[in-house]
Amino acid sequence: MTISAVKSPRPVTPLGILATKLESLSQQLAALDIDAKLKLELQQACELASGLDPYISHCTTPESPALAALVRRTQSEDWSQRFAERQTGHQLEQEMLSGHVEGQFLKFLVYVTQARRVLEIGMFTGYSALAMAEALPDDGEVVACEVDAYVAKFAQDCFDESPSGQKISIEVAPAMVTLQQLATANEKFDLVFIDADKAGYVNYVNFLLDNNLLTPHGFICVDNTLMQGQPYLVGESTANGVAIATFNQTIADDPRIDRVLLPLRDGLTLIRRV
Numbered sequence: 044m045t046i047s048a049v050k051s052p053r054p055v056t057p058l059g060i061l062a063t064k065l066e067s068l069s070q071q072l073a074a075l076d077i078d079a080k081l082k083l084e085l086q087q088a089c090e091l092a093s094g095l096d097p098y099i100s101h102c103t104t105p106e107s108p109a110l111a112a113l114v115r116r117t118q119s120e121d122w123s124q125r126f127a128e129r130q131t132g133h134q135l136e137q138e139m140l141s142g143h144v145e146g147q148f149l150k151f152l153v154y155v156t157q158a159r160r161v162l163e164i165g166m167f168t169g170y171s172a173l174a175m176a177e178a179l180p181d182d183g184e185v186v187a188c189e190v191d192a193y194v195a196k197f198a199q200d201c202f203d204e205s206p207s208g209q210k211i212s213i214e215v216a217p218a219m220v221t222l223q224q225l226a227t228a229n230e231k232f233d234l235v236f237i238d239a240d241k242a243g244y245v246n247y248v249n250f251l252l253d254n255n256l257l258t259p260h261g262f263i264c265v266d267n268t269l270m271q272g273q274p275y276l277v278g279e280s281t282a283n284g285v286a287i288a289t290f291n292q293t294i295a296d297d298p299r300i301d302r303v304l305l306p307l308r309d310g311l312t313l314i315r316r317v
């Protein structure tokens with residue numbers, strides 16, 4: 044593994060982007076001769092936005108040493124270089140990692156639902172998989188789908204050094220291929236976390252429901268359902284923004300589904316069959 048300088052992740056959530064924009068506005072207005080009360084109000088808006096994520100993190104149980112080590116390794120990797128050298132099949136980036144608060148939330152869900160079998164669609168370096176594995180009983184299992192062989196090996200190396208890593212089995216293939224194999228083997232899951240290619244989300248949820256891959260009380264968590272605010276903003280969207288807007292509407296129109304979208308990080312939608 045090549046170690047390069049650790050870079051801070053860029054903002055990729057609606058709140059993070061809002062805080063950055065407010066900060067930029069505040070800096071631009073600071074130089075101008077404008078009403079001091081207006082400057083103060085903008086400063087207060089900046090503090091309200093930029094202080095929220097650090098405070099939520101402060102109030103949340105800290106991540107384990109194994110998760111913290113996985114974050115450090117992920118941030119130290121030069122993902123652009125790996126892609127340039129064709130070691131990864133597509134451009135990966137540290138911002139893909141779900142992180143502390145979302146990881147602890149997923150872990151909490153595993154505990155309270157007493158899940159024993161978890162399926163992850165889109166693993167990257169394994170942060171969410173390992174967070175969920177930490178909450179599983181000793182005989183519990185996370186089956187983690189990942190299409191990229193390089194990052195799958197990277198995650199496996201992290202799991203090998205983690206106390207809960209042996210509960211995770213990685214399936215290196217396009218997730219739909221793995222889902223078909225799991226359905227053929229009549230596998231069932233208590234919790235499915237979807238965090239892969241956004242254009243595939245509708246098909247993943249339909250496949251899980253149509254092929255009874257969930258246990259009777261099983262449920263699905265879907266990541267990035269706010270996609271940096273694009274689904275509710277007027278103006279141009281990226282391909283991912285369009286895919287998530289379509290996914291959110293498809294889910295809203297599906298009478299089989301009960302759902303709630305939580306404004307956690309970049310949006311997390313919980314889905315269960317009614």
Ligand SMILES: C[S@@+](CC[C@H](N)C(=O)[O-])C[C@H]1O[C@@H](n2cnc3c(N)ncnc32)[C@H](O)[C@@H]1O
Pocket residue numbers: 135139140141142164165166167168169170171172188189190191194216217218219238239240243
């Ligand atoms: C956002 S990252 C996952 C982050 C991870 N869940 C975490 O919390 O750290 C998305 C991952 O999905 C993988 N992926 C994309 N398309 C996929 C597919 N069709 N099948 C399986 N994995 C896929 C990507 O290679 C990438 O590693």
